[in-house]
Amino acid sequence: MSKRTRNLEKTRAHIMEAAFIQIYRNGFQGVSVADIVEKTNVTKGAFFHHFPTKQALGYAIADETLREMVLDRWIRPLAAYRNPVRGILKQLRKIIEATTEETLVFGCPLNNLIQEMSAVDPIFGEKLRSVMGMWVDEVEKHLRKGQSGGYLMQTVNPRQLAEFVVMVHEGVFGMAKSLKDKKVMWSLYDSLKEHLSYVSGKSGDRKKSG
Amino acid sequence: MSKRTRNLEKTRAHIMEAAFIQIYRNGFQGVSVADIVEKTNVTKGAFFHHFPTKQALGYAIADETLREMVLDRWIRPLAAYRNPVRGILKQLRKIIEATTEETLVFGCPLNNLIQEMSAVDPIFGEKLRSVMGMWVDEVEKHLRKGQSGGYLMQTVNPRQLAEFVVMVHEGVFGMAKSLKDKKVMWSLYDSLKEHLSYVSGKSGDRKKSG
DNA sequence: TTTTTAACATATCAAATGGTATGTTGTCAA
DNA sequence: TTGACAACATACCATTTGATATGTTAAAAA
Numbered sequence: 001m002s003k004r005t006r007n008l009e010k011t012r013a014h015i016m017e018a019a020f021i022q023i024y025r026n027g028f029q030g031v032s033v034a035d036i037v038e039k040t041n042v043t044k045g046a047f048f049h050h051f052p053t054k055q056a057l058g059y060a061i062a063d064e065t066l067r068e069m070v071l072d073r074w075i076r077p078l079a080a081y082r083n084p085v086r087g088i089l090k091q092l093r094k095i096i097e098a099t100t101e102e103t104l105v106f107g108c109p110l111n112n113l114i115q116e117m118s119a120v121d122p123i124f125g126e127k128l129r130s131v132m133g134m135w136v137d138e139v140e141k142h143l144r145k146g147q148s149g150g151y152l153m154q155t156v157n158p159r160q161l162a163e164f165v166v167m168v169h170e171g172v173f174g175m176a177k178s179l180k181d182k183k184v185m186w187s188l189y190d191s192l193k194e195h196l197s198y199v200s201g202k203s204g205d206r207k208k209s210g
Numbered sequence: 211m212s213k214r215t216r217n218l219e220k221t222r223a224h225i226m227e228a229a230f231i232q233i234y235r236n237g238f239q240g241v242s243v244a245d246i247v248e249k250t251n252v253t254k255g256a257f258f259h260h261f262p263t264k265q266a267l268g269y270a271i272a273d274e275t276l277r278e279m280v281l282d283r284w285i286r287p288l289a290a291y292r293n294p295v296r297g298i299l300k301q302l303r304k305i306i307e308a309t310t311e312e313t314l315v316f317g318c319p320l321n322n323l324i325q326e327m328s329a330v331d332p333i334f335g336e337k338l339r340s341v342m343g344m345w346v347d348e349v350e351k352h353l354r355k356g357q358s359g360g361y362l363m364q365t366v367n368p369r370q371l372a373e374f375v376v377m378v379h380e381g382v383f384g385m386a387k388s389l390k391d392k393k394v395m396w397s398l399y400d401s402l403k404e405h406l407s408y409v410s411g412k413s414g415d416r417k418k419s420g
Numbered sequence: 421t422t423t424t425t426a427a428c429a430t431a432t433c434a435a436a437t438g439g440t441a442t443g444t445t446g447t448c449a450a
Numbered sequence: 451t452t453g454a455c456a457a458c459a460t461a462c463c464a465t466t467t468g469a470t471a472t473g474t475t476a477a478a479a480a
Contacts, residue, residue, distance in 0.1 A: 115325040171381035
């Protein structure tokens, strides 16, 4: 019964949560403030109490929601693997397995927003670029560590491979969304797996690709 | 002086041309009919004489403009190459070389529209999917032909490789747009080159990758 | 030359849009 | 207990939106 009826942070979080889903499904420009408010139990007045403009909401989603999603889904899980190649593949595999019809159709929230908004609104673009940059940087770090451990051939350029890996991640969701076909995700997964097998250090412990 | 002041086809083409540029830069949902008409020498009345709705214009751009662009930029040039790996790389290289600051920032028109609209409007999605499907199909055909000619290892699956190649093409532009950096295009190009070198048949005539 | 048609232009509209001005009331410090 | 403020709600607004109704006039057919 200690439930307060007014709570700045929680209300803000609720608005952002509802907004994220709506934007994910309809695009930033395809969602109105009225749409967002409708999915919340607050009013338009509350919305503009928390966010000065609709843009500001978008920026907050980029800075907070999307950044946290990338950290949670792609970056933090990598730390559990000593072999970066194994880690990257395992993680991608998990995400593909968890891909529902909804995710298939709506694609990657980060990629959607980048393609839609980064050229339209330079500040939006900068914030999204920051998230992408972090993603690539972290994959690169992880690859460097693995290279020191002998899991990657010394000849490979970790930065280049990191860019490639992140590109494939986005590409997997982009193609699946384009073709509306989950099978293509596995097809691309297999291609990435082959690619990584060529740059893997210790030949080791993986079964042959079927 | 034989210039007619009224010409159905030309006016339609002008509207679509102006609309394509505006949509390319601002997204479909970010462009109003007034915006489009402003960049043309016709009025809003003319617009709706040629297109029943704004949607219909979008569909026409997908069906005609985008399909023709993919054919012209990616598919038809491949026919000039017997070795599909060489053809794919040469073509991608040309496009990257021709990439201006504008193209870098605005990305791939097809990919932009897919990520923005395919989930929002299913009919739009279907039309864009048709273009993507054609692209993959044609690359696959080209790879099959090359495989018969011994330019591709017999073990490679042409469909899988075609999907991968198209995904990388879109991915190159997507990443470059994300990071606002042309160098990443070359980085990804090099990765694709390495990938293709592993599946190339005749070891032949390519200099080593640096 | 006249008629007819369709390729446009002009004027207008209802709905939706992002945003504001102005209330109302929970909540906490004093 | 009370006063003050911030967390909301309500009502409203100018502008933009996609679209229509209704003109006007090139231009092909008769």
